[in-house]
Amino acid sequence: MRSFSFTKMHGLGNSYIYVNMFKERLAEEELSYIAKRVANVHTGIGSDGLILICPSDVAPVKMRIFNSDGSEGKNCGNGLRCVAKYVYEHGIVQEKQFMIETLSGLVQARVFVEDRKVNSVEINMGKPRLSRGEIPMVGKENDVVINERMDFAGHTYYMTGVSMGNPHAVFYVDRIEEAPVTTLGPIVEKDERFPEGINVEFVEVVNERELHFRVWERGSGVTEACGTGACAAVVASVLNGKTKRNEETVVHLAGGDLYITWKENGDVLMRGAAETICTGVYYY
Numbered sequence: 001m002r003s004f005s006f007t008k009m010h011g012l013g014n015s016y017i018y019v020n021m022f023k024e025r026l027a028e029e030e031l032s033y034i035a036k037r038v039a040n041v042h043t044g045i046g047s048d049g050l051i052l053i054c055p056s057d058v059a060p061v062k063m064r065i066f067n068s069d070g071s072e073g074k075n076c077g078n079g080l081r082c083v084a085k086y087v088y089e090h091g092i093v094q095e096k097q098f099m100i101e102t103l104s105g106l107v108q109a110r111v112f113v114e115d116r117k118v119n120s121v122e123i124n125m126g127k128p129r130l131s132r133g134e135i136p137m138v139g140k141e142n143d144v145v146i147n148e149r150m151d152f153a154g155h156t157y158y159m160t161g162v163s164m165g166n167p168h169a170v171f172y173v174d175r176i177e178e179a180p181v182t183t184l185g186p187i188v189e190k191d192e193r194f195p196e197g198i199n200v201e202f203v204e205v206v207n208e209r210e211l212h213f214r215v216w217e218r219g220s221g222v223t224e225a226c227g228t229g230a231c232a233a234v235v236a237s238v239l240n241g242k243t244k245r246n247e248e249t250v251v252h253l254a255g256g257d258l259y260i261t262w263k264e265n266g267d268v269l270m271r272g273a274a275e276t277i278c279t280g281v282y283y284y
């Protein structure tokens with residue numbers, strides 16, 4: 001029987017099993033299988049997926065994220081904050097500001113420390129990518145998708161598309177409690193107009209500085225929070241004239257709040273909590 005040490009962490013209830021690949025060895029061809037196994041709440045540990053904290057050639061650390069269905073994502077906002085907390089608290093980095101490599105590029109992390117513990121983290125997520133080609137979405141490669149009329153399952157909706165290194169479809173609703181997360185979410189996720197699938201976000205605008213938010217994540221379904229999704233929601237809201245550029249917006253997710261600013265220079269800043277739940281050894 002094989003085993004590895006893990007740490008379970010969460011960002012606003014979006015939980016992953018984190019494995020320190022500076023110490024552990026997992027076979028590349030087994031990663032998808034391991035993600036599915038550990039995520040299972042009955043027969044595994046229970047999580048939204050698996051995150052590997054890996055050595056990098058271009059930064060002090062690299063994050064890889066696998067959803068609970070075993071698919072590999074290219075970015076994860078809540079995961080980045082937890083990785084930043086982990087590497088700082090485990091002495092893998094000594095600075096309070098450092099770069100993290102992801103499959104979609106480099107981001108900058110800044111940890112806020114009290115009594116040697118990281119209590120919140122800010123990530124500069126870089127610039128959103130807005131063209132259909134970048135999201136990716138079928139159609140004219142360079143066109144943006146802002147409040148575009150789209151039909152799903154015979155009904156008409158209006159969608160804004162944003163990539164934060166991973167793809168997001170943002171829909172506005174009048175009341176967040178009535179958002180069709182579990183009905184429309186899976187239909188949009190697998191729609192053939194999104195060749196790599198898509199994360200689906202529902203947003204209620206409270207005012208110019210506050211949004212309510214729920215998510216159906218590609219590869220994991222309903223989760224308590226999605227960091228990249230919350231960034232996409234703020235970018236979409238600026239593009240739709242609902243919130244302001246260069247001003248912090250509070251996004252209320254099911255698991256708590258994130259503070260997000262789409263800066264004048266194009267970068268998106270995301271700030272919020274990162275928590276350790278437990279550590280253990282997993283046998284498989």
Ligand SMILES: N[C@@H](CCC[C@H](N)C(=O)O)C(=O)O
Pocket residue numbers: 014065067072073074075076077078079166167199217218219220223225226227228229
């Ligand atoms: N929960 C994450 C996003 C995880 C990956 C996503 N499901 C995808 O496949 O793109 C976040 O906090 O951003």
